[in-house]
Amino acid sequence: MSAILLLVLGLGGMAAGYFVYSRFIASKVYRLDPDFKTPAHEFEDGVDFVPTNRFVLWGHHFTSVAGAAPIVGPAIAVIWGWLPAFLWVVLGTIFFAGVHDAGAIWASIRNRAKSVGALTGEVVGGRARSVFMIVIFLVLLMVNAVFGVVIAKLLINTPGAVVPVWGAIAVALVIGQLIYRRVIGLGLVSVIGVACLYGLIFLGPQVPISLPETTAGLSANAVWILILFGYAAVASLLPVWMLLQPRDYINGLQLFVGLILLYAAVLIANPTVVAPMINTDLPMDTPSMIPLLFVTIACGAISGFHGLVASGTTSKQLDKETDVRFVGYFGAVGEGALALAAIIAATAGFASLADWQAVYSAFGQGSLTAFVDGGARILSAGTGLSSEVAATLLTVMAALFAGTTMDTGLRLQRYIFQEWGEIYNQQWMRKPFPATALAVISCLVLAFGAGGADGSGGLLIWPLFGTTNQLLAGLTLLVVTVMLVRRGRPTLFTLLPLIFLLVMTLLALLIQLKDFYLKENWFLLGLDLVVLVAAILVTLECTAALRRHKKLREEEVRS
Template sequence: MNALILLVIGIAGLCFGWFIYSKFVASKILKLDKNFATPSHTLRDDIDYIPTNKFVLWGHHFTAVAGAAPIVGPAIAVQWGWMPAFFWVILGTIFFAGIHDMSALWASVRHQGQSIGSVCRHIVGSKVGQLFMIVIFLVLLMVNSAFGVIIAQESVQHPSTIIPAWGAVAVAILMGVAIYRFKLNLGIVTIIGVVTLYGLVPLGGILPINLPDNFAGFNAYQQWIIILFVYAGIASIMPVWLLLQPRDYINGIQLFIGLILLYGSIFIVAPKVVAPELIPAIQENGGWSILIPVLFITVACGAISGFHGIVSSGTTSKQIDKETDVRFVGYLGAVGEGSLALATIIACIAGLGLLNADLNPETWAMLYKGGAGNFSSGGAAILHAGLGIPESIAQTLLSLMIILFAATTMDAGIRLQRYIVQEWGELYKIPFLKNKWLSTLVAVFLCFTLSWNGLGEGGKNEVAIWPLFGATNQILASLTLLTISVILIKSKRFKGSLVTLIPMTFILCMSFWGALIKLKDYFIAQNYLLFAISFIVIIVTIAVVLSALSIIFKIINSKENA
């Protein structure tokens, strides 16, 4: 099998999703209206609510939702062979992620930019909505904590990325000032920003930055955790136009360029796929139990992710200029992430063969545990073979991609947690929680604490919370789709609701099954903190699903009796 065939099939599928399926859903089911007054205009404050060019907003949304997950998840999933991960990414992007992201964004825009939890509270019921908010908060807690550890690990292991990664912050602030204060041309500012960002890459190789092994009693990993959460807290209270928007936008552009280079190299090199379609254990009788349901909670971002609904209804919906931009920003954002997941799969299953001529399906099992490292190694090999880019620079570029995406997710994630804490302060009449400084401090403290515990032995262990995050994240996606389904059914779009009900049913079964497995695993391992979190998620899920189904059945019965 040649990787070029997989690339062509994948691109063709994503094009079908964008040009045909998303257009049908946007016009016939969601019925996007260009004349609808969006929250960015009706509630404009130029801090959180601000009308934004759809291309800039796409960059912010895409990089905020992407993070490192569309790289980490697929890179791990290819351990079962290339076929399951490949088809789940393509089909998931078209029929699951794109619809989930676009419809969550639409629902929030139609409800004054409120979070999907608040939307659920209005649509399904106050008590159920409050439970839904707990799941959202836990997902944000887990993703911010996990990405904090991932960035710390990448920063220690790849010191050549430090200058370009932190230089991107300065570049973003200057771009924000140039666009919004000096009203400079977006195209010119973009070109200057991208050139500056890539100009910092070789400088990072010349001047790698290593933190001391011991400073004030903290090792390098711990020092990075402290630095990252101090930064994330400050970034989360800055106006979105000054850092969050331009930072995410420039990261989106650099990813777009990176994908073009990587895809172009694949066309030139046409590397051979060295991974098996399925590992032998799956092909044997009963072997599918190895794959199901674990695949569907391992590959979340890149197929469907509940975190996307939080971003769509948290920061993105407050910046939509016209409601018709929802399709471009929401669905195309999911397509961009699916493209990254596809590139990750090919880099892992084919790029590694360029580094090891003896690698074949029989010896694949020796290397699959490389995870995200296989993406940077395999991708660098493809870039070197196709375009002649030195492997050291290519690997720095790909490692930088992981850090920048994870960091932008933290930026948005802490801000979103602050929103939820403030909403709780408003809901339960707790004045100090409504203060943005104190609510930010609460969010940062909780994430920092979990990240600190997740460092393990000197920061070298994997994040123990990641499997639980995967299951909870997918449960959240199914609950978001369920909420959207109720909205559509209440609007008498019964047939249209199938585009959300069908993927909702599938992913709810897979993720709930996975959550039960993790609940058992955590109990056996006596990890009672993660056991408690998993138990809360399961109970809340049952409550939300039963309440939503009750409303749906009432609507159906009233229609039959009418």
Template structure:
């Protein structure tokens, strides 16, 4: 099997999905309106609510939702063979992820940019909202703690990525000033910014930087993690236009150029797929493909974290409601293309099946390392870029994806903490809420020692929690669409698939945790399952109420969508 066929079919499916299916969703299901005035205008505050060019906002959304997950998930999942991973990524992007991200963005910006957790209280009741916020808080805690560890590990394993990683922050601040203060031409700023980032990669490849093995008794990984949390604290407090937006935008462009380089290498080398289509000879300890495939590949097919970003930051920056199709759906397409590129790199970047099996000798052996190794080999062979620089480009891609997700994750955690405080009857300042958000992730990360290994402590629950979160978001969308008397099948079918697979995986995980006597994760997993089931039951009860209640009408003149009469 030649990998070029996978690239052509995958690209055709995703781009056709954007051209046709997203247009159907925008016109018939979500009914996006050019004349509706978004919260970015009606609630503009220069900090969180800022009307944003759709291309800049796409960069923020794409890089925030992507992270390292669309690399890690597919790079692990190909252990079951390339066919299952390919089908789930392509079909998931077209019919699940794009619809989910677009829907969450649409629903939030029609309700003053409120988070999906707040919307759950509005449409299914206070109990559902409280449980929803518990799941969101735990999911963000996992992301913020684990991604700090992932980034630190990459900076240690690939010291050539240090200069471009931190240099990107300086470039982003200058880009923000150029766009918003100096009002420079966006295409010119974009070209200059991307050129600067790639120049930094060349410098980084020639001047690798590494911390001492220990500083004041703290291992180098622990020091990197402390630096990352200090940066995330500062970044989450700044107005979005100063750092978050321009950083995500320029990273999005740079990462898209990186994807073009990767795909160009596929086109030139046209390598054969070394991995089996269906792998019957999996290593001992590899779990069953059902339901694990559907939670191993989350980002790149559908991910609950996307709903948190869509309703947490992106909805507050949407200039026009019609921009939601490009920002939300095409943002998912961008992530799907990264996942597809990962599948090709990790199945075709090795010359023989034996070479591939050396990497995939055990469950979870694949990951970012397999992506960097396989992709770097193809780029070197196809474009003649030195292997070291190829690895630097791909490693920097992975770091910047993870870093932008962590940026947004801490900011979102701050907003969730503020929401939870309001529900308890008091108001927290942004600084206090950020201290709590960063403090929880920091405490978890260093809970098992100064090396920061505690950051991965509850990460094994991420896959199931993330997909359960996607199911919960979809359930809210079904309730809203039912109140509006609009077709629900494009949302209801993915809701059923995602919910069944994620609950199935969560229950199987209980058995594994019980056998391993991992009581901490067992208790957290039970809490997550109970909360998710409870919210889903209340959601379907709310759907029944919505069918019996009068139709809700939304007008373009409403600055906040009218709530249903019987919300629970």
């Protein structure tokens, strides 16, 4: 089958979702008000609360939530066949992710830009908030620790990506000054920024940089991880307009240029999808597609991490409430388009079915390798780029998005410690520097405490990321649904996705629980039980809150 068909149907469906369905959700469900004073204006401080152009904010939101996950998840999930992954990405983007992301931003800005964890305390109750904050902390710990490993391995495996990955930071600092001080218009700034990024991508392979195998007894992987966390700590403390916003905005434009190149290459080269539509010849020990498909592909269909970004940083920068639709829902569409590209690269970027099966010889295979190698073949065939430049372009794309997610993730983790300081009246913890130090230390303890001198300990708890992340998405939708009930708004459009998500996630947690027990992996078994109990407790608390607010609303209507 031609990959062009997947491209047209996928992008066409997502476009229809944005132009039709999101308009309905914005006007009839969330009822966005252009005159509502957003927290960015109410609490403007020039550091975290900064009213921002919606295009720039979209770039921040989109690249912060994108990371490597919308590439890794779909590239692994195609082992069950391209059709299940394709349908979940497209339908998930339209009916799940867009509603979830926009809802999280809306709920936060209506509550002084509080994070979804702190918001739970006001909307549901103190007990639910305490449990929810533990789930949020675990998700952020996983994301930050693992993405540090992912970026380090990308930089080691592709030395030509080092210059563009780190050079992008310098470009972002300059772009931030140009935008903030309004030296030149946004359009010209965008062109200059993207041109610089792609100039660095072509320069990178000419000046590859590799660290020594060992430095002061540490491996190259460990050194890169320390450098990355040092950078992320500084980035999380800088004003958002100085680095976070411009870095994310330019990266967002760079991604779209990269996607356009990849999609254009698909239209020109017209590659054949060699992977089966439904794979009936699965490798041994491949888990059941249902429910595992819905937690293997998180980012790209729906992801709880999006709610953390939406309510943690995005809501503090929203200029107008009506920008929620563009920033939140269209941000989800952008990530869905990236996940679609990953599916095409991982199914049509192989010469034959035998080549594809050689890579997908076990569950968990494919991942970034399938995306980079498969996508590079398509790019080379369709655009004439050398395979080295094409591979570097895709590697830099993945590394830059993992980096921006890590930047935002560490800032969010700092917010969590600051919120704990506020909740438990620990004034020292509310300050940015101590909270940032706690965030970095917790990640490094996991990275080096569990992973030894190599620093890859974040991978130890990564098997739980999919279920914990999707659980977080379902619970975020629960909080949004409670807010809708309190306001007498339609709830069907958030209630159905959250029920589906919670059922699939709880089933996946139970399956993983059995698997960890059989493998005698007591550490992950214990964590799985913590997440499972947390899911049940928060679900019960939110269900009780739903009933309570529904009853109060009915009494108000009758009176």
